[in-house]
Amino acid sequence: MAAGVAAxxxxxxxxxxxxxxxxxxxxxxAPTEKNKRQDxxxxxxxxxRRFQTWRTTLERYPDTLLGSTEKEFFxxxxxxxxxxxxxxxxxxCILNFxxxxxxxxxxxxxxxxxxxxxxxxxxxPEIIGDxxxxxxxxxxxxxxxxxxxDNDSENNQEGSMPSLSFRQTMWRAFENPHTSTLALVFYxxxxxxxAVSVIxxxxxxxxxxxxxxxxxxxCGERYAVAFFCLDTACVMIFTVEYLLRLFAAxxxxxxxxxxxxxxxxxxxxxxxxxxxxxxxxxxxxxxxxLRVFRVFRIFKFSRHSQGLRILGYTLKSCASELxxxxxxxxxxxxxxATVMFYAEKGSSASKFTxxxxxxxxxxxxxxxxxxxxxxxxxxxxxxxGSICSLSGVLVIALPVPxxxxxxxxxxxxxxxxxxxxxxxxxxLARIRVAKTGSSNAYLHSKRNGLLNEALELTGSxxxxxxxxxxxxxxxxxxxxxxxxxxxxxxxxxxxxxxxEQNCMESSMQNYPSSRSPSLSSHHGLTTSCCSRRNKxxxxxxxxxxxxTRLRSMQELSTIHIQCSEQPSLTTSRSSLNMKSDDGLRxxxxxxxxxxxxxxxxTPPALTPEGESHPPPSSPSHSTNxxxxxxxxxxxxxAL
Amino acid sequence: xxxEGLEMIAVLVVLVLFVKVLEQFGLFEPVSLEGNPPGQTxxxxxxxxxxxxxxxxxxSIPSLSENSVEDEFELSTVCHRPEGLEQLQEQxxxxxxxxxxxxxxxxxxxxxxxxxxxxxxxxxxxxxxxGDSSTYATFLFNAFDTDHDGSVSFEDFVSGLSIILRGTIxxxxxxxxxxxxxxxxxxxxxxxxxxxxxxxxxxxxxxTYPAMREEAPREHVENFFxxxxxxxxxxxxxxEFLESCQKDENxxxxxxxxxxxx
Numbered sequence: 001m002a003a004g005v006a007a008x009x010x011x012x013x014x015x016x017x018x019x020x021x022x023x024x025x026x027x028x029x030a031p032t033e034k035n036k037r038q039d040x041x042x043x044x045x046x047x048x049r050r051f052q053t054w055r056t057t058l059e060r061y062p063d064t065l066l067g068s069t070e071k072e073f074f075x076x077x078x079x080x081x082x083x084x085x086x087x088x089x090x091x092x093c094i095l096n097f098x099x100x101x102x103x104x105x106x107x108x109x110x111x112x113x114x115x116x117x118x119x120x121x122x123x124x125p126e127i128i129g130d131x132x133x134x135x136x137x138x139x140x141x142x143x144x145x146x147x148x149x150d151n152d153s154e155n156n157q158e159g160s161m162p163s164l165s166f167r168q169t170m171w172r173a174f175e176n177p178h179t180s181t182l183a184l185v186f187y188x189x190x191x192x193x194x195a196v197s198v199i200x201x202x203x204x205x206x207x208x209x210x211x212x213x214x215x216x217x218x219c220g221e222r223y224a225v226a227f228f229c230l231d232t233a234c235v236m237i238f239t240v241e242y243l244l245r246l247f248a249a250x251x252x253x254x255x256x257x258x259x260x261x262x263x264x265x266x267x268x269x270x271x272x273x274x275x276x277x278x279x280x281x282x283x284x285x286x287x288x289x290l291r292v293f294r295v296f297r298i299f300k301f302s303r304h305s306q307g308l309r310i311l312g313y314t315l316k317s318c319a320s321e322l323x324x325x326x327x328x329x330x331x332x333x334x335x336x337a338t339v340m341f342y343a344e345k346g347s348s349a350s351k352f353t354x355x356x357x358x359x360x361x362x363x364x365x366x367x368x369x370x371x372x373x374x375x376x377x378x379x380x381x382x383x384x385g386s387i388c389s390l391s392g393v394l395v396i397a398l399p400v401p402x403x404x405x406x407x408x409x410x411x412x413x414x415x416x417x418x419x420x421x422x423x424x425x426x427x428l429a430r431i432r433v434a435k436t437g438s439s440n441a442y443l444h445s446k447r448n449g450l451l452n453e454a455l456e457l458t459g460s461x462x463x464x465x466x467x468x469x470x471x472x473x474x475x476x477x478x479x480x481x482x483x484x485x486x487x488x489x490x491x492x493x494x495x496x497x498x499x500e501q502n503c504m505e506s507s508m509q510n511y512p513s514s515r516s517p518s519l520s521s522h523h524g525l526t527t528s529c530c531s532r533r534n535k536x537x538x539x540x541x542x543x544x545x546x547x548t549r550l551r552s553m554q555e556l557s558t559i560h561i562q563c564s565e566q567p568s569l570t571t572s573r574s575s576l577n578m579k580s581d582d583g584l585r586x587x588x589x590x591x592x593x594x595x596x597x598x599x600x601x602t603p604p605a606l607t608p609e610g611e612s613h614p615p616p617s618s619p620s621h622s623t624n625x626x627x628x629x630x631x632x633x634x635x636x637x638a639l
Numbered sequence: 640x641x642x643e644g645l646e647m648i649a650v651l652v653v654l655v656l657f658v659k660v661l662e663q664f665g666l667f668e669p670v671s672l673e674g675n676p677p678g679q680t681x682x683x684x685x686x687x688x689x690x691x692x693x694x695x696x697x698x699s700i701p702s703l704s705e706n707s708v709e710d711e712f713e714l715s716t717v718c719h720r721p722e723g724l725e726q727l728q729e730q731x732x733x734x735x736x737x738x739x740x741x742x743x744x745x746x747x748x749x750x751x752x753x754x755x756x757x758x759x760x761x762x763x764x765x766x767x768x769x770g771d772s773s774t775y776a777t778f779l780f781n782a783f784d785t786d787h788d789g790s791v792s793f794e795d796f797v798s799g800l801s802i803i804l805r806g807t808i809x810x811x812x813x814x815x816x817x818x819x820x821x822x823x824x825x826x827x828x829x830x831x832x833x834x835x836x837x838x839x840x841x842x843x844x845x846x847t848y849p850a851m852r853e854e855a856p857r858e859h860v861e862n863f864f865x866x867x868x869x870x871x872x873x874x875x876x877x878x879e880f881l882e883s884c885q886k887d888e889n890x891x892x893x894x895x896x897x898x899x900x901x
Binding site: 007008009010011012013014015017018019020021022023024025026027030039100339342343346378379380383384387 | 643645646648649650652653740741743744745747748762763766775778779796799800803804811812814815818819835836839859862863880884889890892893894896897899900901
């Protein structure tokens, strides 16, 4: 029952008076309204804009936020109004829904913002009225496509990490030539051979030179062997390519059924059939026909050209318009051909010998070609001929704009996708900078905090004041949170650059040392990370690393849990790297947990003496602050 | 020049096209259903000429276009305002606040201020989704439309409701009798009662328990007449109706249901 009609319920109940006298049995009791209160105005304050409505208006839809008791959570006692910290523009539409029973979608509103508001107020989007529903669905679909595109390309980047089987790499190489140089080479080679093959087919038929005997031969027959060799080479390349694709395809059955593979097969079949049936006179006619199919090789270019694919897709999606065009043209052709035939029947030596013969005239006239090989001679013929050409223009002009607009829409969509992908890189870079900025802020504040503690330990308090900068409450709470996480996991956050350096150092220094098979996972990760890195590119420590790598690096810890009997003094960098493996023996004599923060180099003046010589190759170092020996927890920090 | 068959047809086609083009320009009016006064032909001419040009398409519907569309527009733009609140208060037995609530609901569904039969039927059908309530709604409409002008204004609406909800039991019975008496001749015949009964049963729809039988309305009507028709003359007059209803306890009790509707 529509909500607006709820106001007419008293009328409907009153109209039941017509049933009373005819009823044979007594009526049930009517429900009484307990605490019947007067309808009151309630004030809804949405971000400062006040809306007022009757309470009963809102109660029409009891399963939404405003209609149920959920709105009591937003009641402000002081001002006696309901305060919502949301968009007032969208709220207008939502309140109108309660009033009129119809939910409208304003065109200027962003679809995701609108969806969020609807979700907040507990209203299903399906209630949107017919007037706005189509628009809403269109925008939503567009948005979903956009997001799907983004996700897809993101996944493609992420997916480089897991190792693919040989078959999968091959398939990826075939589909995206830009993944590796080999794929690119393959792509260009096949393109080149397609071009060669097509040009060969064309040039074969050109007459070149005369043979004594005054007969002009096409080049194909003159240099038969050369052309045959070229053809063989091309077909071999195509065959190899097809077989490779077939091997690499994730679903062979689907691959065989796809359009491109059919084109491939059709392109190479004539050659093989030609090989099989050599000089058989009967089927040589069919053989000639088969050679025509060689021209389909040109369609193989659609793998290389985005535009061709779009064109093909457009034609497929406009199938109904094309069908309509064809149908209406056929109808018109038949009508006019019949009329012209009978009109021209009387005139002598008329070219319109039969109705099918008139088809040619009609088609040529309707498409405004006008070859002039068939012209009407009688007056009636001329009149109908002119009507035919006028209507031809109309019939053809009607469906064409639809096809054109479809093509334009799909083409622009593709362009937009490419543009978005290009913009995405810049966007992601900016986001990354912001993220690293925030993590750097944490590291910075941590250093400052530790510096404070160090200063406290050493007793100097003069620098304390300017160390405690004005960090906002939120920032300090966030940092506290990260600190708690560090404490929980016994790992610490470090800077990118230093981690890389640590990585390289450990890889360099570990080769001479003997490694026990029971390497810690951490250690293994370190080396594997570095080895992976070294395999890929030779990074400078200052270069930026993709966001994913940063994450993985953050997971990798710099904690070396050392269970060693040596005093903390020897927990220098070099020893950290070298002794990590024995440190991880499960039975530790003394439980000493060292946390190493490897950070940006600090002035060595603050280095306490307890540190053994830092390796000269690394600019960064970690130091110990020897705390009281009784506590077994040594905090290593860099000052 | 002797024209043969097809040539004749060709020439005819050309002539027809020519005439149509002239019609568009308004230079040639073959048959006009309503004689346009000469003063308007010039305006019509200009308008039609302008209509052909794509740039000067008129935004509003010109007054000389189809009149049937115009009629519909007229009805929807007519706005009926009810008499003042005080007058309605005097005429009906509702309080001021009740009238306000009723009017707000009324105006929400019918912004133009009056309800026509189609609207009425549509509103009423929303309360009975399972069956077909259109016939009963028609009877109701005729009962509410006391001045029989084809539309129910707010005054009609509220005066009807006043009788049903705030009137005495006799008033209510009178109103019910008025509802049943389809031709308003003062007595209810068996056919009228059968129509009413059928319309009530129609509202139930198909899915009932026990299943609806064809003869159910007729039997019910027989029952009713047996109860109401004292002198067995085949019609029920107002006196018979009132008398019989006052004797029936069930009916009297059900009449009291309407006290608390608003």
